[in-house]
Amino acid sequence: MNKSAFFLAALCSGTLLLGSCNADKSADTTATETSSAKADTAAAAGDMAGMDHSKMADGAAGTSPLMASMNDMMAKMNAMKMKGNTDHDFAHMMLEHHKGAVAMADIELRDGKDATMRQMAEKIKADQQKEIGEMEPIAERLDSAPTNYKPQDPADPFTAQMKASMDGMMKNMPQLVADPDMNFNMMMTVHHQSAVDMAKAELAHGKDTKLKEMAKMMIDAQQKEIQQFKDWHTKNEGKMKTNAAAYVCPMNDGGQGDAPGKCPKCGMDLKKA
Missing domain, CATH: 1.20.1260.10 (Ferritin, core subunit, four-helix bundle)
Structure with a gap:
């Protein structure tokens, strides 16, 4: 698309708001990815707008x-x-x-x-x-x-x-x-x-x-x-x-929330304050 x-x-850049995407991919998978697989990855990136943003x-x-x-x-x-x-x-x-x-x-x-x-x-x-x-x-x-x-x-x-x-x-x-x-x-x-x-x-x-x-x-x-x-x-x-935040970002970047969820700045899981 x-x-x-x-x-x-x-x-x-909107990951500041929407959270990170699959940050847990292993380094080994990235290192061994073939040229064909890289092309597939690039094609998938073109469809990122179709992801479930909610x-x-x-x-x-x-x-x-x-x-x-x-x-x-x-x-x-x-x-x-x-x-x-x-x-x-x-x-x-x-x-x-x-x-x-x-x-x-x-x-x-x-x-x-x-x-x-x-x-x-x-x-x-x-x-x-x-x-x-x-x-x-x-x-x-x-x-x-x-x-x-x-x-x-x-x-x-x-x-x-x-x-x-x-x-x-x-x-x-x-x-x-x-x-x-x-x-x-x-x-x-x-x-x-x-x-x-x-x-x-x-x-x-x-x-x-x-x-x-x-x-x-x-x-x-x-x-x-x-x-x-x-x-x-x-x-x-x-x-x-x-507010006295109930949940904060473990990276101490100022991200916080009233309930469990993703940091609005870096996408990491918020931790209970």
Whole structure:
């Protein structure tokens, strides 16, 4: 199954969220693997997006509903088959990204208490749902668009820029704390930044006029909200208190959870604190 280079890279870097894959393979098996077997292994790696990500995400899901929501979004984005048209692939990617934002806003409206964060969650949900409704017919129209970039070539400018947006989201994933409003604030800041980066890739390499107009609006709106999130964060630093974790990572990398599962950072089994 053909997958774009940036989705394969995002899936690999996404092990920070989704856990490690078969880390217990023996060194002897690797050392004695034939050239044919190596080719089979590479082919299997191309099908990684078809794996059961819900099982891989158990550890992170036990840590935070927001992290579980992010995992679900990443699994769906990783599973997408790239057409090789910048507008088509951006639209379908952004649809899943927007749906992830709606899910995170719903969690804040369920668990959050802070009036400002709840108001932002309501606005984000309304804005993203509106854009989803506008983008879906565009994405469907673009299903017949011709190819204009190489999703399997990491040197392709659009591929590289989209990969960077995903890598940035993984790299900047925050350490969650006890306060749900602060968690929403930090997670949505990272989520918004990756959307801004994706929209900039569309502006630079897309061809569809309507989609590029939407990308520009996304950048303007979400950069403004990122600043609002940062301002609120500065005023509410007292909420940066961590939970007394019931389970912690044996590697002491800060990974933790309320129940047994995988470390959301390295994928190792959490140990009782």
